[in-house]
Amino acid sequence: MSNSDTIVALATAPGRSAIAVLRLSGPSTKAILDTLCGNVPEARRASLRRLRNSAGELLDQAVVLYFSSPASFTGEDAAEFHLHGGQAVVSAVLRAILDTGLGRLAEPGEFSRRAFLNGRLDLTAAEGIADLIDAETEAQRQQAMRQLEGSLSETVESWRDRLITAMALTEASLDFSDEGDVPDGLIDEGIAISSAVHTEIVNVLNDGRTGERLRTGFSVAIVGPPNAGKSTLLNRIAGREVAIVSPFAGTTRDAIEVRCDIDGFPVVFVDTAGLRDTEDEIEREGVKRARQRAEAADLILQLHAPDNQSSQISGSETIWPIDVELIAVRTKADISLFPCTVGDANTHADFVISAVTGQGIDDLLLAIKRRISKRTIQAPLITRERHRRALIDTVAHLERISETSSRAINPEFIAEDMRLSLRALGQITGRVGVEHILDKLFSGFCIGK
Numbered sequence: 001m002s003n004s005d006t007i008v009a010l011a012t013a014p015g016r017s018a019i020a021v022l023r024l025s026g027p028s029t030k031a032i033l034d035t036l037c038g039n040v041p042e043a044r045r046a047s048l049r050r051l052r053n054s055a056g057e058l059l060d061q062a063v064v065l066y067f068s069s070p071a072s073f074t075g076e077d078a079a080e081f082h083l084h085g086g087q088a089v090v091s092a093v094l095r096a097i098l099d100t101g102l103g104r105l106a107e108p109g110e111f112s113r114r115a116f117l118n119g120r121l122d123l124t125a126a127e128g129i130a131d132l133i134d135a136e137t138e139a140q141r142q143q144a145m146r147q148l149e150g151s152l153s154e155t156v157e158s159w160r161d162r163l164i165t166a167m168a169l170t171e172a173s174l175d176f177s178d179e180g181d182v183p184d185g186l187i188d189e190g191i192a193i194s195s196a197v198h199t200e201i202v203n204v205l206n207d208g209r210t211g212e213r214l215r216t217g218f219s220v221a222i223v224g225p226p227n228a229g230k231s232t233l234l235n236r237i238a239g240r241e242v243a244i245v246s247p248f249a250g251t252t253r254d255a256i257e258v259r260c261d262i263d264g265f266p267v268v269f270v271d272t273a274g275l276r277d278t279e280d281e282i283e284r285e286g287v288k289r290a291r292q293r294a295e296a297a298d299l300i301l302q303l304h305a306p307d308n309q310s311s312q313i314s315g316s317e318t319i320w321p322i323d324v325e326l327i328a329v330r331t332k333a334d335i336s337l338f339p340c341t342v343g344d345a346n347t348h349a350d351f352v353i354s355a356v357t358g359q360g361i362d363d364l365l366l367a368i369k370r371r372i373s374k375r376t377i378q379a380p381l382i383t384r385e386r387h388r389r390a391l392i393d394t395v396a397h398l399e400r401i402s403e404t405s406s407r408a409i410n411p412e413f414i415a416e417d418m419r420l421s422l423r424a425l426g427q428i429t430g431r432v433g434v435e436h437i438l439d440k441l442f443s444g445f446c447i448g449k
């Protein structure tokens with residue numbers, strides 16, 4: 001893969017559509033335009049052209065856009081063909097471009113990679129574009145847009161600026177020390193700056209991983225004894241028959257996931273096997289998985305069906321780790337003989353629902369949405385594990401500075417840790433040492449992006 005090649009790819013989804021966009025970038029862009037259109041359209045102006053192959057056959061009438069370097073997405077000479085979106089049209093034009101021998105098919109993410117290498121985007125903006133394209137819900141779109149607009153990179157850059165100042169002060173004090181006259185104030189000021197940055201980064205790291213969860217979806221585990229109505233509730237929320245429902249206890253074995261958009265928030269509901277002691281080996285494995293999924297969830301819906309012999313809840317309560325968020329739900333309100341009110345001490349129910357009549361379901365979903373949106377009040381800055389790891393590295397070096405300075409160790413060590421913290425921080429935007437992450441990052445993009 002060479003960065004001096006001219007690359008081409010379909011930028012729109014494959015298949016039949018009104019318009020399909022073929023994208024082109026690289027030094028041979030003008031030559032390819034000239035071959036297909038008969039001339040090079042004026043830059044940045046939509047121009048209607050007849051496209052022909054080298055044999056002179058008419059392939060399509062298309063709107064063609066030419067972008068002259070460096071004023072393009074990639075920073076290179078680039079073009080877009082807005083074709084009629086038939087599969088045969090796209091193939092014919094693509095073939096004509098490749099037949100010129102001047103271009104090749106792009107790798108996944110190669111346009112964005114070139115934009116990064118040419119300084120048109122930093123890594124966080126490139127990730128923002130990828131997330132924007134993957135966004136399925138409104139909250140995901142907003143988060144991707146914030147990142148594309150620079151929320152993370154601006155914060156990281158301001159930390160970098162301050163750490164550069166801190167390092168300059170520390171190094172200045174080292175220079176002075178050669179002359180035997182060390183103004184203590186300089187290094188102290190440097191350490192004070194780095195310790196303030198340290199505190200700010202730790203605060204940002206303490207975000208409950210909300211940004212990562214917003215990207216992948218918050219998980220809500222539906223748990224409870226067999227026949228509590230877990231699968232029926234999942235089907236009701238999904239609006240289709242995802243899970244098997246039956247009057248036999250122990251129907252569900254595997255965890256079943258459904259992705260939903262709950263008023264703009266991405267939520268993955270997980271239906272699980274009914275929790276009980278059992279001799280059945282397969283069911284026991286299901287119960288084990290159910291517990292694992294519940295413990296890893298952001299929120300647990302603990303379901304229990306009414307006991308029509310008494311107003312007390314039936315079955316033994318499952319004990320979950322203290323820090324797990326839980327909503328207690330009493331099901332089958334339509335057949336309950338004993339009325340149950342929300343918050344009733346005998347029934348421990350936060351919500352009373354019927355998945356058959358729909359009673360209480362909207363209120364339950366609203367409560368789930370509120371729990372999630374409460375976590376996202378502070379727009380999170382970290383959206384990927386990659387960011388988190390770089391910040392943890394940065395903090396590790398900054399921590400050493402405060403330890404070193406409290407033990408009055410050689411200021412050269414302090415300057416070195418400041419340098420290392422800057423390196424770690426610079427990985428987020430891609431300012432330093434990122435060659436090793438580029439392949440991994442951009443290969444996750446789709447072709448044509």
Ligand SMILES: Nc1nc2c(ncn2[C@@H]2O[C@H](COP(=O)(O)OP(=O)(O)OP(=O)(O)O)[C@@H](O)[C@H]2O)c(=O)[nH]1
Nearest residue numbers: 226227228229230231232246250251252274355356
């Ligand atoms: N009347 C009424 N019946 C319900 C309701 N929810 C579930 N049921 C019935 O209760 C039985 C068990 O429902 P499931 O959804 O399979 O229960 P489950 O908790 O998934 O059961 P397991 O997978 O075996 O643990 C089925 O016969 C359902 O039709 C409800 O709200 N009202």
Ligand SMILES: [K+]
Nearest residue numbers: 227246248251
């Ligand atoms: K069942």
Ligand SMILES: [Mg+2]
Nearest residue numbers: 230231251252
């Ligand atoms: Mg079930």
